[in-house]
Amino acid sequence: MPNRYLSPALQGLGAVSLTAPLVGVEAQIYDRLWNAILDRKVRPGTKLSEDEIGAAFSVSRTVIRKVLVILEEQGIINLPANRGAYVAAPTPEEALEVFEASRIIARHVVAELAAAPERLGAEERARLDAHYEMQKQAAAANDYHAMRRLVVEFYLLLALLYGNKTLAAAQERLMMRGAMAITLYQEHLVLWPPHQAHRPLVELIYAGEVEKAVAHVDQLYRTTEASLRLAPHDQEIDLLAILTADDGPALQISPKA
CATH class of the missing domain: 1.10.10.10 (Winged helix-like DNA-binding domain superfamily/Winged helix DNA-binding domain)
Structure with missing residues (x-):
């Protein structure tokens, strides 16, 4: 790796x-x-x-x-x-475009996974559990940098578990550029610690709640987008x-x- x-x-x-x-x-x-x-x-x-x-x-x-x-x-x-x-x-306009593109991919991936939760077998769920545990450890250690990295990796993990490597590659690049935009324009932390926002999303996917899962990931993105300010x-x-x-x-x- x-x-x-x-x-x-x-x-x-x-x-x-x-x-x-x-x-x-x-x-x-x-x-x-x-x-x-x-x-x-x-x-x-x-x-x-x-x-x-x-x-x-x-x-x-x-x-x-x-x-x-x-x-x-x-x-x-x-x-x-x-x-x-x-x-x-990225300019503020480019930052919003990056988040919109990443959100579209995340919505699609989450919808497809929730529509067929059986594709997430024991191995896939163990991977999500392992990632969740690492996020908890990072939060307990107040390791801000690790938490930010694990947010990027969470959405990459979902795309890989969905099975579309083209979307996964695009999502990884978009999340990286989104992290750069946050560096420039986010004044205050939101959705922190991330694992407390991500775990309910995973549970909605497991339950096959397509509309609720999509609405949840959409809200996560929009909350982050709303926190951006011009402050390079x-x-x-x-x-x-x-x-x-x-x-x-x-x-x-x-x-x-």
């Missing part, structure tokens, strides 16, 4: 194949940058120094540019001509230190035995 995922529930579901076919140091660079952006160590609008990335991984600009181009294709960074690389900073912040960061730190994704939360 690529080290950007915290949840053990994603193991064995093909999440690796959702991203670009990177291996070796290229995959390491991709995952490090992904982690740093999602954990808000590198904020939207920050310039990414290719020299610092090269120094962190001892690689050429050719390797770095390959990874950066993939990240640009996924909407995570921008590569303006002759100006270097910058973490994407500038912050200096040490990219070289972030990329060379041996800390992996956020804080590692171990699932209960």
Whole structure:
């Protein structure tokens, strides 16, 4: 499992194949940058120094540019001509479009799962339980970064359990961009801790309550959307230190035995 995922529930579901076919140091660079952006160590609008990335991984600009181009294709960074690389900073309008697109996918996935809850057998329900337990642990530890990551992974998990990897890949990218928008525009935490909002949704899916499940996930999204405000912040960061730190994704939360 690529080290950007915290949840053990994603193991064995093909999440690796959702991203670009990177291996070796290229995959390491991709995952490090992904982690740093999602954990808000590198904020939207920050310039990414290719020299610092090269120094962190001892690689050429050719390797770095390959990874950066993939990240640009996924909407995570921008590569303006002759100006270097910058973490994407979605405008308020773009942020709302991202949440709308992600909400549409989530509504579809939830509706399909609730319409046929029998497709969630013992193994699938065990994965959802494992993810729920990890969310509880993160909340108990007041680990804000882990909780944010696990929200992204919750919706990815639902899409993977539904069985459509194309939708899952799109949802993962949208959730990542949504997290970046929240970094810029959300002034106050909402729906916290997340597991208390997600578990009722899972129970509605199990019960086959299609309309209620769709209404629940719709409300979760709209509550988050309503919390967004125009409040971008500038912050200096040490990219070289972030990329060379041996800390992996956020804080590692171990699932209960």
